[in-house]
Amino acid sequence: MYGGPVAGFPNTYAFLKYEHEKQRRTPSAHTSPLVGDRRVKWAEQLFLKSRVKIYFTPSPDEPVKRVKRLELSSSVVKCTRNANVRRKPLFNDELWGHEWYLQDTRTVHNLPRLDLNVLPVYSMGYNGSGVRVSVLDDGIEYNHTDLQANYDAEISWDCNDNDPDPQPRYEKLNKNSHGTRCAGEIAMMANNRKCGVGVAWGARIGGVRMLDGRITDRVEGEAIGFAWDKVDIYSASWGPNDDGRTVEGPGRLAIEAFQRGVTQGRGGKGTIYVWANGNGGGNSDNCNCDGYSSSIYTISIGSASQHGMFPWYGEICPSTLATAYSSGAYKDQKIATTDTGDSCTLSHTGTSAAAPLAAGIIALTLQANSDLTWRDVQHLIVWTSEYVPLATNPGWQINGAGLRFDVRFGFGLMNAGAMVKASLNWTTVPEKFICQIKTIQSNENERVISSGYSVQVLVDVKDCAVNYVEHVELITNVRYSRRGALEISLASPSGTKVQLLSPRKRDKSANGFVNWPLTSVATWGENPNGVWKIIIKDDTEEQNSGEIGPMILVLHGSKDEPVHMKNGPRIYFYDDPDYKELFDYFDLIENGNFDSDDKSDYSTEEDDNDIDPTILAEVENELQRIHHRVSLNKHL
Numbered sequence: 001m002y003g004g005p006v007a008g009f010p011n012t013y014a015f016l017k018y019e020h021e022k023q024r025r026t027p028s029a030h031t032s033p034l035v036g037d038r039r040v041k042w043a044e045q046l047f048l049k050s051r052v053k054i055y056f057t058p059s060p061d062e063p064v065k066r067v068k069r070l071e072l073s074s075s076v077v078k079c080t081r082n083a084n085v086r087r088k089p090l091f092n093d094e095l096w097g098h099e100w101y102l103q104d105t106r107t108v109h110n111l112p113r114l115d116l117n118v119l120p121v122y123s124m125g126y127n128g129s130g131v132r133v134s135v136l137d138d139g140i141e142y143n144h145t146d147l148q149a150n151y152d153a154e155i156s157w158d159c160n161d162n163d164p165d166p167q168p169r170y171e172k173l174n175k176n177s178h179g180t181r182c183a184g185e186i187a188m189m190a191n192n193r194k195c196g197v198g199v200a201w202g203a204r205i206g207g208v209r210m211l212d213g214r215i216t217d218r219v220e221g222e223a224i225g226f227a228w229d230k231v232d233i234y235s236a237s238w239g240p241n242d243d244g245r246t247v248e249g250p251g252r253l254a255i256e257a258f259q260r261g262v263t264q265g266r267g268g269k270g271t272i273y274v275w276a277n278g279n280g281g282g283n284s285d286n287c288n289c290d291g292y293s294s295s296i297y298t299i300s301i302g303s304a305s306q307h308g309m310f311p312w313y314g315e316i317c318p319s320t321l322a323t324a325y326s327s328g329a330y331k332d333q334k335i336a337t338t339d340t341g342d343s344c345t346l347s348h349t350g351t352s353a354a355a356p357l358a359a360g361i362i363a364l365t366l367q368a369n370s371d372l373t374w375r376d377v378q379h380l381i382v383w384t385s386e387y388v389p390l391a392t393n394p395g396w397q398i399n400g401a402g403l404r405f406d407v408r409f410g411f412g413l414m415n416a417g418a419m420v421k422a423s424l425n426w427t428t429v430p431e432k433f434i435c436q437i438k439t440i441q442s443n444e445n446e447r448v449i450s451s452g453y454s455v456q457v458l459v460d461v462k463d464c465a466v467n468y469v470e471h472v473e474l475i476t477n478v479r480y481s482r483r484g485a486l487e488i489s490l491a492s493p494s495g496t497k498v499q500l501l502s503p504r505k506r507d508k509s510a511n512g513f514v515n516w517p518l519t520s521v522a523t524w525g526e527n528p529n530g531v532w533k534i535i536i537k538d539d540t541e542e543q544n545s546g547e548i549g550p551m552i553l554v555l556h557g558s559k560d561e562p563v564h565m566k567n568g569p570r571i572y573f574y575d576d577p578d579y580k581e582l583f584d585y586f587d588l589i590e591n592g593n594f595d596s597d598d599k600s601d602y603s604t605e606e607d608d609n610d611i612d613p614t615i616l617a618e619v620e621n622e623l624q625r626i627h628h629r630v631s632l633n634k635h636l
Contacts, residue, residue, distance in 0.1 A: 199360025249291015400494025
């Protein structure tokens with residue numbers, strides 16, 4: 001039975017089985033007549049998919065988490081004098097004071113700074129105006145008092161009911177409030193005394209309802225590709241089940257929608273896809289088993305708690321590009337946003353809440369420089385995200401290009417001020433190239449794997465068209481009796497070693513991996529030429545066995561050096577003790593706690609000329625940031 005055209009895909013049509021048909025038939029029985037028709041290029045049976053919204057409900061047996069209060073060094077303690085400062089609120093919105101991640105809410109200076117550094121961006125005149133963001137979720141309450149003025153009907157749709165009304169379906173047990181919450185984080189109106197302030201409070205916000213009904217590749221493809229010629233940023237906080245057992249990614253139509261977005265969207269500059277990387281940490285899940293967040297086309301965002309810690313629900317994953325704040329351990333603050341029923345909430349959680357904050361920061365950046373390509377945005381995130389607020393977490397490493405990376409946080413916490421500022425004088429990154437190198441297992445020792453053993457496969461990369469790596473994909477083929485026992489790591493010629501796949505105790509599948517891409521951004525900026533090492537092992541004492549099939553190492557990147565890398569490795573100013581001391585000094589000035597004694601603590605006297613000029617330039621930037629904050633207090 002003819003089911004109509006597939007929206008957004010020319011010359012693509014759906015067919016439905018007759019509802020009175022009761023007998024069970026194999027997929028080929030439905031598709032064979034179509035495949036056999038010479039006028040048909042492709043036919044595929046669609047199946048229902050399970051998709052979960054990426055926020056969590058703590059299980060009853062989840063242990064209460066506690067975080068350590070780290071001892072402060074004497075150099076930090078001396079900065080606490082007269083630290084309690086009353087500040088005039090910048091916005092009159094009722095929950096603004098609870099948006100700890102958008103402003104420095106410290107009342108005691110020796111607490112860590114928490115915000116995403118957006119206030120300097122506002123004072124520069126950027127609020128996301130002119131940027132259009134679509135939330136792919138369970139709908140959006142577009143008549144909400146704090147959203148309606150920013151709502152964009154042209155980029156909104158209901159894929160579940162196939163109509164232009166994305167209003168969520170209201171049920172007592174299933175509120176379908178997830179999309180409305182995510183939308184509020186991005187574009188809540190400012191200064192209207194309602195709820196809070198969105199990161200990009202001047203942006204236009206739309207919603208595609210697609211999680212409240214039957215979900216197939218057709219629904220996902222239509223949602224991911226809806227209004228691709230109008231949307232600048234898609235924000236998605238959902239994916240396959242985070243149960244630690246599932247391995248699933250986008251189907252043919254969804255992949256085509258992604259590819260069309262990055263090649264044709266935004267006038268050929270590429271649409272930006274922001275994706276929450278998952279909440280399966282309690283199930284030992286790994287987001288490299290989620291083909292949506294690990295896609296090279298998406299910006300995978302993880303979470304950090306209010307204390308800068310890795311939350312219990314977080315997933316270890318080398319495809320995570322960066323981090324934003326969200327909920328964490330016991331009594332940590334959550335995220336403030338809009339809720340259904342024209343209400344507000346202080347309880348948005350999980351990586352569902354982190355990804356929209358990242359989308360908002362990207363909206364600010366696109367307003368500052370609309371010429372950025374989708375790859376430019378990824379480079380900017382890598383180049384400006386900060387590891388310092390998360391530095392107390394063990395596991396950070398410096399890759400061969402001098403970039404700090406962690407499999408839990410990516411390249412660090414997103415920094416709106418740094419990202420927007422860098423974008424203003426940004427040079428578009430060079431053309432992208434791809435290298436593919438197939439592995440050759442020359443002997444049985446490189447093919448057979450079992451419990452308690454490790455297999456190493458070498459891949460020699462020569463004369464690759466890529467000299468500066470971005471994403472690395474390992475297309476994996478492994479037959480194994482228990483897939484979840486496997487651990488797969490990759491070491492680059494520069495010596496950067498990253499875990500592509502961590503063991504998943506709940507994954508009992510014997511299906512292994514068939515052409516499954518394991519993605520990493522850990523070697524970003526490195527030269528790939530040389531010998532790469534693939535290490536596959538099973539550290540369990542179980543009786544597992546299997547065989548390693550052919551694999552393909554896929555290197556994405558540029559042949560020519562990006563302009564922003566030509567002055568050498570990225571400088572992390574906070575690592576330099578001179579800068580750290582001066583930064584604390586200027587922070588005292590900003591908070592109104594400066595006196596003559598403080599000045600003597602930080603005076604460089606006649607040694608000014610010994611300080612690196614780059615540090616002095618950054619200090620000048622810090623003074624400018626202080627000026628921005630003062631200006632905001634005067635005008636808002």
